[in-house]
Amino acid sequence: MTAIESFLAMLAAERGAAANTLAAYRRDLEGAEEAIGDLVSADRDAFASLGGAWAALAPASLARKCSALRQFCGFMVDEGWRGDDPSPALPRPRSRRPLPRLLSHAEVKALFVRAEEEAAGERREAVRLLTLLELLYGSGLRATELVSLPLSAVPRDAPLLTVTGKGGQQRMVPVSGAALAALSRWTALRGDGGKLLFPSTGKSGHLTRIRLFQLLRALAARAGIDAEKVSPHVLRHAFATHLLEGGADLRVLQTLLGHADIATTQIYTHVDAARLVALVNARHPLATREPLPSAAHEASAEP
Template identity: 40%
Template structure:
């Protein structure tokens, strides 16, 4: 499946905004770096994503070096290119991943942003439970936090993915890998209310396979959910920049703080590599201090 380069870039920028929850300035920086990469591709005669040659990132790096950019700027630009190419391959827009062998300087892993339990409670209570939209938003927030889903997984849920009796979801993650994820009693209560009082109103006369619908009766988009989430976070008085991924980070962190085994959390999150999950073990130093005080003889 081929895409025009500019269209593919727009898809990637939407992805890092919604799925990754990156800040506007960071997204703008990615956009600048990747538009320069697209200029290089167009100089090579490339117009579509399926025609990007394997050597393209290396040729782009040579071009950046000739412009006398600082090493840090070149490393940042190359990192953006690699992430873009990985996204294209993962989404089926390009057959291979150019630049995968190019070395980039290692950077320290960022500690994920996490909401406190109190902030989560305020966020979940923010939607107006008297309206179909509010009932839907409450259900989406409960499921997003209760199951730790990526925003693409949450918005992509279909009615047939819901196993109400077992309180399980069939989730299709990265690479279309499937996993079963429990979502808990609170999300179950919110979902049942949505299915009874929210979804039928939103669906109108339309037939849609998707679980969560927008005002037009079709599946809600990732961008749509992101906007709703930010609005509810502001209403809840949460100053932290809240993205769908912050809900996922909070899910993982709160499980580990509650004593869950790291490998179970890995399975729930759908991480292929446990090292991806291990970042959550260093999230909340305050919790570590509390544990030390409670259990160490000299704490």
């Protein structure tokens, strides 16, 4: 078994990587090997030369390839195949993948206030929209994951939703008390819609992503928010950003979002730098340590 095959086997066994993820890693690693030769024996300069070989790539593509190689380099060191880690020589992307427009806490609250007001009369469409909103922002689901949820995914004994994400990978995501209440109201109103949580008469059998997008934008307009700022994906980003702002761990966030690679999750580290500095100053064990006096201060203090 080659080094790349061993690495892919580890990803499948230990991390449960999906077939599409494994295929992407294979392409990136084999492409690097074509450019610089055997990755186990290639020196640091060879890894650095990939910057020229990949110069024409978009920043997002370059970041993905470098992430695959960094993980592979760590694997080689862990396996004892190399005594050094050449990954610091890899090129750095010029910029991170741009984030969509972000919603503030106040804007999210305005969306919920409007949705809750409209759902107060137990009108079927209004309760459905409130439930969709609760799951998008409260659990960070992708639009496709949300609209295609089977009825069996609704939690019974534990407040966890079973979600099938990209590559057919399943994960468990928490469901808030408010979302559980909305789900309960919706399941009582949905009627005999078969096995899908959000049934529709269309070809797919469930509410479409386009219709979800339209419903959210219309709600934003009624809530007095710029409709151009709101989409299912923006609400997923708001979920992640606001969790990170609240102190969530990046690895936990990776699991909740269903990201195969933590490099994808790291785009959320755009949160306010001042808040991060304040967090370090408040929580670091050495934050309260008195600074040692400088030599000049000691000299001036002598009698």
